[in-house]
Amino acid sequence: METIAIITGKLARIGLWIAGAGLVAMTVMIAAxxxxxxxxxxxxxWTEPASVMVMGWFILLGAAVGIRxxxxxxxxxxxxxxxDRLKLILYSISDIVVTAFGFGMVWYGTLLAMKTAGNKIPSxxxxxxxxxxxxxxxxxLVVLFSLERLARRAAGLPTARFGEELDD
Structure with missing residues (x-):
């Protein structure tokens, strides 16, 4: 579990840095x-379509890191x-729903990408x-981070800095 946490932690950090760089890049493009x-x-x-594309990256990467x-x-x-016991059950149900939503993002996002692969963005x-x-x-990333949260909870490990503050 520790190795998985290290890997997902690095993925989250990379995602957060990319999201931050994207926010700065979009701001520069719009200012220009x-x-x-x-x-x-x-x-x-090219600045408007490029900034919208960059915005998609920083929003979705930031959201995935926020889930983790x-x-x-x-x-x-x-x-x-x-x-406390009910809290753990409800947090797990929430993570299962988020995992399902992540699978939907992957599935339907892939379908949309395949349908638009032949089109070119003109600018x-x-x-x-x-x-x-x-x-x-x-x-x-949403699926990966949600599954990590479920696995950590099943192993009795903390899952987040905020959210699951259970009384001892």
């Missing part, structure tokens, strides 16, 4: 577009009052499949 359009009275044609770290959205009012000159690649990669 605004400068060119309003100061130079011209336009850079326990920062994903949840409704915990009931869990605050629930007994970038690349296949339309690249628009859906973040969904597939993000889905793979």
């Amino acid at each position: 577009q605004v400068w060119w359009r309003y100061v130079l009275n011209d336009s850079i044609i 770290e326990g920062y994903h959205l949840s409704f915990e009012v009931f869990l605050h009052f629930a007994p 970038l000159g690349i296949s339309g499949a690249y628009d859906f690649l973040p969904i597939v990669v993000g889905g793979v």
Whole structure:
């Protein structure tokens, strides 16, 4: 389990760095577009589709890392009052649902990528499949990180910095 945690931890860190770099890159692209359009009275044609594509990457990679770290959205009012055993069951059900959602991202993202592989994004000159690649990669990471959480919980190990703060 420790080896898996090290590997997934490194994947999460890489994903977070890529997401952060993507956020900076998108900000630079949008700033350049605004400068060119309003100061130079011209336009850079590739910045909008490229920034949207980069945004898909940083949103989906960040979401996957958030799942691993326990920062994903949840409704915990009931869990605050629930007994510890019930909390573990409900957290596991939540992780199973998130895993299923991740499989859906991989499946449908792949189908979308395959259907658009023959199309080209005009201003970038690349296949339309690249628009859906973040969904597939993000889905793979969601599945991997959710399965890790389930395995860690089954082994009696902590699963997140936040979220599963059980009373001793």
